[in-house]
Amino acid sequence: MNNVICIAKFAAQPNKLPELESRLQELVRLSRLEAGCIDYDLCYAQDGAFDFFIVERYKTKEDFEIHSNKDYLVRKRPALPPMNGN
Known part of the structure; x- marks a missing residue:
């Protein structure tokens, strides 16, 4: 199996939670359309x-x-907060 798995963590500020969720949902929608995307x-x-x-x-x-x-x-x-560890 040559699959590549990435887990990205994003921490929202409490007052920005809905905005971050909306932006991430849009990334999910677009990314799922990619030919090489499994999940x-x-x-x-x-x-x-x-x-x-x-x-x-x-x-x-x-x-x-x-x-x-x-x-x-x-x-x-x-526009996204930095991922932990980066």
Whole structure:
């Protein structure tokens, strides 16, 4: 199995929670249309935190790299909070 899995974590400020959720939902919708996308799911923290997780799975590393450079992702990246660990 050569699938590529990425888990991205986003922490929302309490007053920005609906805005961040909306932006992430749009990324999910667009990403699921990509040819190499197997799964692209938005998950929520269960501990009451304002954290979102996107769990991505692509067929190949090349498919993931294509996704990472999609115009809609590159344009939205500055408006999203930094991912933990980066």
